Amino acid sequence: MASGDVDQALSKPRPIPDGFEIVHVGAEDPERIAAVARLFAAYTDSLGIDLAYQNYAAELAGLPGKYGPPDGALLLVVRSHSRDTGGEVEEDNEAAAVGCVALRPLPDVHDTTADTADVSTRKGRKRRRAEIKRLYVDPAARGHRLGRALFAAVLAEARAKGYDEVVLDTLAHMVEARRIYEREGFAALEEPYYEVAAGAGGEESRHPDGTVFYRLEL
Known part of the structure; x- marks a missing residue:
């Protein structure tokens, strides 16, 4: 994962700034799906690399795809344009996705964490793994720690869904x-996790030079 706002992305819970909220996006909401696709495209442009190795065109065409429930999640930060109506706040239906x-x-x-002396306990035991993808905040909305809030929210989603660990990737120059x-x-992984995962999500065993892979136990 490489993010335009990742320098503010910490997993510690943070309140969403006034004027913003994080919402779940599903297939039943085509307008927000379109907003996600727009942000995904901006994210790709910011990387300056070809994501064809991730089957990216099919991902965009099929949103939410594997990011849908019950095992996935697609989160969007929207800017709530509001106006005061006699003490009540009325949200603009054209709230912008940022x-x-x-x-x-x-x-x-x-x-691989079970007691190595107890083979019967280890045999057949599996750990549920999820991948964090496409963390991005529009440049015009940066400075509000929205990347931090999104990162915390997606980790909370992974925990709530019962995953044992999450993985992500970034580029070596993104120090x-x-x-x-x-x-x-x-923790950095010695091998690409999507090779180990036997082509999960359609990825092939190719990735840009300098890709670094990470894992977090939840």
Whole structure:
């Protein structure tokens, strides 16, 4: 995962600033799906790399896809344009989408944390794994710690859905992003997790040079 606002993305709970809210997006809401697709496209442009190796065109065409319930989540930050109506706040239906993040399931992995002396306990045990994707905040909305709020929200989603661990990727030159992930407890992986996951989500065994893979136990 590489984020335009990732330097503010911490997993510690933070209140959403006034004028913003984080909402869940589902297939029943085509306007917000379109907003997510727009933000995803902006995210891709900010990376400056080709995401064809992630089957990206199909992902955009099929939203929410694997980011949908019950095992996935698609979160959107919307700006609430409001006006005071005699003490009551009326939300504008044209609230603007300014940020997003996604969570999707990956295949279970073998549990390597069990007591190595107890083979019968370890045999067949699996850990539920999810992947954090597409964390992005529109440049015009940065400075409100929305990336931090989105990151905390998606980790809370993963915990609520019963995942044992989450993984993500970033690029080696994104030093601040890597520093944040490591500070928050993410550990670098020696191998790409989507190769280990046998092509989860349609990825092939190719990725840009300098991709770094991280894992966090929940």
